[in-house]
Amino acid sequence: MYGRVNGVTVVGVRGHLVAVEAHVGRGLPSLTITGLPGAGVQDARDRIRPAVESARLEWPLRRVVVNLSPGTVRKEGPGLDLPVAMGVLAATAQVPAAALGGWAFAGELSLRGGLVPTPGMLSVAIAAARAGLRGVVVPAENAAEAALVDDLEVVGAASLAEVVGFLRGTWRPAAPQMPGRREDTKHAVDLAEVRGQAQARRALEVAAAGGHNLLMVGPPGAGKTMLARRLATILPTMSRDESLEVTQLHSVAGLLDGGLIHARPFRSPHHTVSPAALLGGGTAYVRPGEVSLAHHGVLFLDEFTEFRRDAVEGLRQPLEDGRVVVTRMVGSAVFPARFTLVAAANPCPCGFAGDPVRRCICRDDRLQTYQAKLTGPLLDRVDIRLVIPRLTRRELLGGQPGETSSSVRERVERARSLQRRRYAPLGFPSNAQLPGPVARREARISPDARELLASAVDLHALTGRGFDRTLKVARTIADLAGADLVEPDHVVEALAYRSASPVPELERAV
Amino acid sequence: MPSESRAVGPWPTWPPGYGAGDEDRRALFVLSALRGISPRNLIPIAVERGSAVATLGWIREGHAGSENDQAFARGLDPDAIARAAEACGSRLVTWTSAEYPSQLRQIPDPPGAIYLTGRAPPDVTSAVAVVGARRCTASGREAADRIGRGLALAGLTVVSGAARGIDAASHEGALSVRGSTLAVLGSGLDVAYPSASRGLIARIGRSGTLVSEYAPGTPPSQHHFPARNRIVAGLCRATVVVEGAKGSGSLITAEHAMEFGRDVVAVAGSVTSALSEVPLQLIREGATLIRDVEDLLDDLGVEIVPAEVAERLELDDAERRILDGIAEPTLPDRLASSLGVAISEVVGVLMRLELRGFVRNVGGRYETTLKARAQRDEDSERSARGTPDRATSRTGTPTPSSRLAAIDER
Numbered sequence: 001m002y003g004r005v006n007g008v009t010v011v012g013v014r015g016h017l018v019a020v021e022a023h024v025g026r027g028l029p030s031l032t033i034t035g036l037p038g039a040g041v042q043d044a045r046d047r048i049r050p051a052v053e054s055a056r057l058e059w060p061l062r063r064v065v066v067n068l069s070p071g072t073v074r075k076e077g078p079g080l081d082l083p084v085a086m087g088v089l090a091a092t093a094q095v096p097a098a099a100l101g102g103w104a105f106a107g108e109l110s111l112r113g114g115l116v117p118t119p120g121m122l123s124v125a126i127a128a129a130r131a132g133l134r135g136v137v138v139p140a141e142n143a144a145e146a147a148l149v150d151d152l153e154v155v156g157a158a159s160l161a162e163v164v165g166f167l168r169g170t171w172r173p174a175a176p177q178m179p180g181r182r183e184d185t186k187h188a189v190d191l192a193e194v195r196g197q198a199q200a201r202r203a204l205e206v207a208a209a210g211g212h213n214l215l216m217v218g219p220p221g222a223g224k225t226m227l228a229r230r231l232a233t234i235l236p237t238m239s240r241d242e243s244l245e246v247t248q249l250h251s252v253a254g255l256l257d258g259g260l261i262h263a264r265p266f267r268s269p270h271h272t273v274s275p276a277a278l279l280g281g282g283t284a285y286v287r288p289g290e291v292s293l294a295h296h297g298v299l300f301l302d303e304f305t306e307f308r309r310d311a312v313e314g315l316r317q318p319l320e321d322g323r324v325v326v327t328r329m330v331g332s333a334v335f336p337a338r339f340t341l342v343a344a345a346n347p348c349p350c351g352f353a354g355d356p357v358r359r360c361i362c363r364d365d366r367l368q369t370y371q372a373k374l375t376g377p378l379l380d381r382v383d384i385r386l387v388i389p390r391l392t393r394r395e396l397l398g399g400q401p402g403e404t405s406s407s408v409r410e411r412v413e414r415a416r417s418l419q420r421r422r423y424a425p426l427g428f429p430s431n432a433q434l435p436g437p438v439a440r441r442e443a444r445i446s447p448d449a450r451e452l453l454a455s456a457v458d459l460h461a462l463t464g465r466g467f468d469r470t471l472k473v474a475r476t477i478a479d480l481a482g483a484d485l486v487e488p489d490h491v492v493e494a495l496a497y498r499s500a501s502p503v504p505e506l507e508r509a510v
Numbered sequence: 511m512p513s514e515s516r517a518v519g520p521w522p523t524w525p526p527g528y529g530a531g532d533e534d535r536r537a538l539f540v541l542s543a544l545r546g547i548s549p550r551n552l553i554p555i556a557v558e559r560g561s562a563v564a565t566l567g568w569i570r571e572g573h574a575g576s577e578n579d580q581a582f583a584r585g586l587d588p589d590a591i592a593r594a595a596e597a598c599g600s601r602l603v604t605w606t607s608a609e610y611p612s613q614l615r616q617i618p619d620p621p622g623a624i625y626l627t628g629r630a631p632p633d634v635t636s637a638v639a640v641v642g643a644r645r646c647t648a649s650g651r652e653a654a655d656r657i658g659r660g661l662a663l664a665g666l667t668v669v670s671g672a673a674r675g676i677d678a679a680s681h682e683g684a685l686s687v688r689g690s691t692l693a694v695l696g697s698g699l700d701v702a703y704p705s706a707s708r709g710l711i712a713r714i715g716r717s718g719t720l721v722s723e724y725a726p727g728t729p730p731s732q733h734h735f736p737a738r739n740r741i742v743a744g745l746c747r748a749t750v751v752v753e754g755a756k757g758s759g760s761l762i763t764a765e766h767a768m769e770f771g772r773d774v775v776a777v778a779g780s781v782t783s784a785l786s787e788v789p790l791q792l793i794r795e796g797a798t799l800i801r802d803v804e805d806l807l808d809d810l811g812v813e814i815v816p817a818e819v820a821e822r823l824e825l826d827d828a829e830r831r832i833l834d835g836i837a838e839p840t841l842p843d844r845l846a847s848s849l850g851v852a853i854s855e856v857v858g859v860l861m862r863l864e865l866r867g868f869v870r871n872v873g874g875r876y877e878t879t880l881k882a883r884a885q886r887d888e889d890s891e892r893s894a895r896g897t898p899d900r901a902t903s904r905t906g907t908p909t910p911s912s913r914l915a916a917i918d919e920r
Contacts, residue, residue, distance in 0.1 A: 492859070505661045
């Protein structure tokens with residue numbers, strides 16, 4: 001007796017269609033799963049029989065062999081519980097085999113026969129649509145995300161019994177509601193809430209307009225976290241494709257609650273985070289890391305100098321390629337990870353270097369070790385460096401109320417569209433992504449401005465690498481001003497965003 | 511300002527002829543390498559015994575010094591020390607040598623011999639010490655740099671200790687105008703300490719003078735630095751203290767200068783700054799107050815030979831308004847709101863001013879530099895004179911402003 005249904009396994013963020021074959025034959029009662037099942041799938045063996053019996057269906061007291069094909073892909077995750085159960089039910093003719101074709105099944109079963117919310121269902125739906133299937137059957141709680149995929153029927157079922165009822169024609173699913181259709185981009189925070197810090201607000205605007213990474217150096221309590229959180233609110237509104245990618249990543253991580261994500265993500269992992277949690281990984285089920293959860297959004301690393309060296313080093317690949325490749329013995333998983341990095345650090349170990357009132361008490365050698373951590377290959381990819389002073393009460397009260405996020409975002413979007421048009425033939429999304437030589441060729445800088453940049457190099461205010469960074473930031477400032485050429489005014493403002501040391505004599509390395 | 515030093519005091523000093531002759535020189539190589547015995551302890555023995563050879567013999571026989579030093583004195587090979595001194599390009603200048611700086615003969619506990627590389631040490635009238643905090647502020651560093659330049663341009667030698675901060679800035683100031691500078695080290699001349707100053711010490715060794723009373727190979731030690739400071743003060747007609755926190759070494763140098771009857775000068779600072787502690791205390795005790803290098807040059811009665819002064823850029827309106835808006839360390843935000851200018855423009859103008867050295871960024875706030883203040887004075891003076899010619903007055907004698915121009919330009 002033989003049955004065959006479609007399942008989907010998720011590797012990285014990508015769903016792969018899996019043919020689940022079940023054979024019920026003579027022998028002692030047992031369930032064997034073949035076809036490179038991962039530990040999580042092996043785990044399902046003892047869960048499926050109670051689930052089937054709880055649904056008042058019959059479990060064959062014979063030898064059951066389930067094969068997952070193709071055998072070259074390792075199958076992971078709990079989403080294969082349902083297709084395995086359905087395969088056995090098909091093999092024992094408890095569901096009509098004719099009704100199975102065209103559907104993919106996914107979801108984790110409970111011992112009582114319920115379908116519990118399962119990560120990665122959006123990826124499952126995308127894979128099913130790509131394979132040209134008619135629809136997917138997923139846990140009821142995941143129906144909304146699966147329904148984001150166009151031209152695909154979605155059946156959200158709360159239990160195995162309902163799935164069987166659906167195939168027998170005795171139960172009809174409720175149409176999944178479409179929460180993803182409303183254009184809700186409201187963030188919980190707004191740039192207008194920041195008092196004072198006009199220079200930092202302006203720097204955020206420039207960072208958002210050019211996709212530049214940012215380093216903020218300032219004492220505790222200066223408002224670094226507050227500012228970083230608001231960067232996500234002034235980035236351009238996400239396109240539907242971007243939203244889908246973000247939603248898919250959150251779905252795979254099991255963090256999705258509801259439908260499409262519209263707001264750009266803001267992730268701020270603690271500095272004790274492990275490389276696997278930051279970059280993606282895990283032993284049994286490979287999960288996306290914080291860098292991927294920040295995809296199309298902001299990754300904020302507070303207390304940057306305290307992060308583990310191996311974790312920080314690992315950030316270089318996503319910053320360069322916009323994706324993370326997690327390699328395991330059985331294969332590798334790819335997660336997209338194109339985010340804006342915002343790093344924050346104290347000016348020195350005691351936190352008071354450069355403070356006009358408190359005196360820094362750090363020893364010279366510790367200060368130098370600390371400053372060395374604020375340079376290096378990773379921070380070479382940071383274009384904007386900013387000193388955030390702790391405001392006195394007078395300065396705080398004198399601060400003007402700022403612009404709202406939405407009005408800043410309008411300017412950012414205009415600047416971004418200029419960049420997209422300019423770099424369309426080259427395939428770079430924004431100024432920050434340009435490699436140095438390309439930036440020098442494409443920046444469109446006026447002779448006066450070029451002269452000024454060159455003189456900054458002569459004054460030792462800039463290194464060669466600093467030259468490229470400043471040029472790119474100046475290009476962004478020109479884009480914000482709607483200027484065709486980079487003018488001297490844009491260059492001088494960009495020069496002001498290059499220094500991140502409140503201790504001037506230690507600044508030379510920057 | 512009296513610059514004549516007091517005559518040799520009533521304190522005991524090295525006997526005449528101490529260190530004369532080859533044998534005595536060899537003995538001095540060994541004596542300079544003893545770590546536990548200072549001139550203060552050695553002088554009475556030398557007075558009693560007469561020569562360096564006899565003094566060394568007395569220690570070797572176990573009549574003086576710690577057991578370590580006695581063992582050391584017996585075991586050391588003077589020729590090895592002489593070779594090491596030669597290897598680092600230094601020569602031993604003994605008490606009786608003609609090259610021994612005469613101003614050091616007038617202080618208590620002078621070194622019996624010093625190691626010296628480079629140019630001969632200056633006489634007392636042309637040496638000025640500039641000392642201060644290692645952890646100084648940016649404006650302290652600027653003041654020291656300008657003083658170093660000004661003194662060097664006036665043909666004086668800038669003497670300091672090659673430490674980080676004020677010391678280094680004053681040496682650098684002198685070197686930047688190819689002037690004369692001298693560093694007194696608290697270790698052997700082949701031991702570049704602190705390591706951060708290694709490059710600076712090497713450059714001083716090439717174009718200036720390095721001095722130490724310790725044999726080559728002697729590591730720096732805590733008690734060497736106060737002793738080194740007495741040589742710094744002893745070499746100079748005046749000691750300028752730029753910044754110093756309570757209990758700092760610059761106070762010791764200034765006290766030595768006072769004790770030796772030399773001038774003490776202090777750069778005034780804000781009463782709220784911890785780094786003004788020493789200068790302000792010295793001013794209360796009678797030190798001469800200066801605001802900038804200009805005051806110092808006036809007080810010393812020296813002149814800079816003004817070179818050709820390049821045409822300087824004028825400040826434009828926006829730059830002048832922002833510069834005038836900075837009375838204390840100020841946030842760009844405040845300038846933007848008080849002047850009604852967009853923050854992006856303020857940031858840009860501040861950057862222009864910073865590149866030209868008129869403002870500096872300290873922890874996110876901007877403050878004006880001494881250079882900006884000097885330029886402002888000059889501007890108001892010029893408008894009072896009503897003449898566009900600001901390099902030299904009609905008679906060709908340099909005006910104070912042209913002096914500053916020379917300092918700023920080089």
